[in-house]
Structure formats: C-alpha cells, structure tokens
Amino acid sequence: MNLQTLPGLFISHGSPMLALDPEQVGPALQRLGHNLPRPQAIVVMSAHWESNALEVNTGVRPETWHDFRGFPKELYEIRYPAPGSPELAEEILQLLAEAQLTAHANSTRPRDHGVWMPLLHMYPEADIPVIEISLPMNMNADQIYKIGQTLAPLRDRQILLIGSGSITHNLKELSWNNQNNQVPEWASSFRNYVVSKLTHSNYDAILDWDSIPFLNKNHPTLEHFAPIFFAMGTGQRFSLVHSSFSMGALGMDIYRFD
Template identity: 80%
Template sequence: MNLQTLPGLFISHGSPMLALNPEQVGPALNRLSLNLPVPQAIIVMSAHWESQSLEVSTGVRPETWHDFRGFPQELYEMRYPAPGHPKLAETILHLFAEAHIPAHANSTRPRDHGVWMPLLHMYPDASIPVVEISLPMNMSAEEIYKVGQILAPLRDQQVLLIGSGSITHNLRELSWDGNQSAVPEWASAFRNYVVSKLAHSDYDAVLDWSSLPFVQRNHPTIEHFAPLFFSMGTGTRFSVVHNSFSMGSLGMDIYRFD
C-alpha cells in the first residue's frame, strides 16, 4: 500500500451550533478534507478532554457525547459513529512510553464535541477510525508541543493529527443574539500576532503563551488554546487554511502544519 504523508491540523471548533449552522468554517473543513489523501486513521487532542495526566481512548466504538446544555433538540440527536482504533491507541501508548511520558488507556471515554463536530464536516460518513487523546493540564506548553512531536511520525502512515480548540475563546464576550457584530480589536490583534509568529517559525513566542498580547481576554482559561501547542509539534511548515470570526470574537481559524 502506498501511504501518503498527511499534515497536522489545528481546528477551531467553535460553538456546538456549528453542527447545524456551518457558517464559513463548515465548508472550509469539507474542502480541506477533499484536498487531503483519505486518512487511514485520525488522532484528535480536544480542548474538552482535560485530564490530570495523558490519556488515550482505546474504545472500539466510543459513544457520541453531547457535552453541552441549552441547545436545540436536533443537536442532541446527532451521532458520529466512527469506529475507534485500539491497535493504533496501543501504538500511541507505546510511543509515549518510549519517550518516558506517563500515559494511560481509557476504554470508556465517549467522544466530546471537540472531536465529532469538526469531523462531521470533514468526513460525514464516519467511516475513518478515530482515537482521542486527552489534554493533560499538568503539562506545560513545551510538554504538550513535545506530545505532537512524538506522534508526528504517524503522519507518514497516513494518520491525520488534529488539535481541536479555538484560536480565541472567551464565552462571556460573545454576541449570542445571532447578529454578526464587529470583531473587537483585542481578538483580531491576538489572532494576527499568533499567526505572524507561526508564519515566521517563531514557535517559542507562541509557547510562551502567557506573554502574548491580550491573552487573558482571549483565553481566560487555556484549554482551547493548548491544542495548538500539540498541532505545532506535528510539523515545521505552517500555513493558514481558513480565517474567520463567529459571534463577534470567536476565532474560527484552521491551521496546517507540514
């Protein structure tokens, strides 16, 4: 079998309503998937699986988890029944062990919306096996970056690596009334600064996240930004796949790392 190298991706997955109202990012995710070789498997680090230490989903067919409240009933009826990949999960655990990074198998973890919502737009037939890895909140940005580096060789085996979060994520600042309000300067300036640093291969500046301009206003908590560190570890050549904002200040960017 002739396997083709896949990139690493950072995907801003946005509100759960993205499943029903794709806005600009849904079609962008679909186009991206059509332009990539079909993956043999997908690995996702999601902002919505915070853990104390690194965990790997080993389930055969994880449930679709609707880990949100107050949305239309139609959203709770959605399923993303892609199979798991226990063999790949074991390979991931072995790679972590070789790198002396403690990691644990989790056979019961359901799939949160940080996993299934973007994949719903990329691979709607849910036929590609998916393994989720957790976001270990005891790790530094540099350590999460190293997790991406450890898994990067799997790209050569046609495995797609995804960090799923949001380039900006402050729920208190969003425009919830359905009107597209203007993007505030603190959000656009933060996004543009991060993109500039990545485009100039200054990964260290991004990993020093607490020094980024307006970081506290864009990320009152770090869990939606941290998957970017994982994605950065998967490749050294950065490009922007998509750039938009939703609900005013919610950044919906997609980045590619080759």
C-alpha cells in the same frame, strides 16, 4: 499500499451549533476533507478532555457525547459513530512511553464535541477510525508540544493529527444573537499575533503563551488554546487554511503544519 504524508492541523471547533449552522468554517472543513488524502486513521487532542494525566482512548466504538446544555433538540440527535482503533491506540501509548511521556489507556471515554464537531464536516460518513487523546493540564506548553512531536511520525502512515480548540475563546464576550457583530480589536490582535509568529516559524513565541498580547481577554482559561501546542509539534511548516470570526469574538481559524 502507497501511503501519503498527511499534515497536522489545529482546528477551531466553535460553538456546538456549528453542526446545524456551518457558517464559513463548515465549508472550509468540508474542502479540507476533500482535498487531503483520505486518512487511514485520525488522532484528535480535544480541549474538552482535560485530564490530570495524559490518556488515550482505546475504545472499539466510543459513544457520541453531547457535552453541552441548552441547545436545540436536533443537535442532541446527531451521532458520529466512527470506529476506534485499539491497536493504534496501544501503539500510541507505546510511542509516548518511549518518549518518557506517561500515558494511560481509557476504554470508556465517550467522544466530546471537540472531536465529532469538525469531523462531521470533514468526514461525514464517519467511517475512518478515530482516536482521542486527552489534554493533560498538569503539562506545560513544551510538554504538550512534545506529545505532537512524538506522534508526528504517524503522519507518514497517512494518519491525520488534529489539535481541536479555538484560536480565541471568551464566551462571556460573544454576541450570541448577532452573527455579524464587529470583531473586537483585542480578538483580532491576538489572532494576528499568533499567525504572524507561526508564519515566521517563531514557535517559541507561542509556547511562551503568557506573553502573548491580550491572552487573558481571549482565553480566561487555557484549555481551548493548548491544543495548538500539540498541533505545532506535528510539523515545522505552517500555513493558514481558514480564518473567520463568529459571534464577534469567537475565532474560527484552521492552521496546517507540514
């Protein structure tokens, strides 16, 4: 079998409503799924699995978790029954151990919407093995970046690595009832700063996250930004796949790392 190298991705997974109303980013994810070589497996670090220590899902077929409230009934009926891969999960645990990154197996964790929401658009058949890894909140940006570096060799085996979060994520500032609301300057400035630094390969400026202009306004908590550190670790050549905003200030960017 001729295996091709896949990129690492940072995907802004947006509101759960993306499953029913794809807006601009849904077609962008669909194109990405069509254009990339078909993955042998997919590994996702999601903003919605915060943990004290690094964990790896070793389940055979994790349940679809609707980890949100107050949305339309049809959203809760969606399932993404992709298989897991206990063998690859054990290999990931071994790779992390060899890099002195302590990680634990978790066979019972269901898949949150940070995993199945983007994959629903990219690979709707749900027939590619998916492994979720947690976002360890006791680690700093450099350590999360190291997780990406450690797993980067999997790309050579046609395994897709994804950090799933959001380039901006301040839910209190969103215009929930107006999709065409103007993008505030603090959101566009933050997004433009990140893209500029990545374009010029200045990864250190992003890992030094607390010095990014308007950080607290865009990320009152860090969990939706932190998966970008993982994605950055997977590859050194940045490219912008998609950029848009939803509900005014919710950034829907997709970044690629080769």
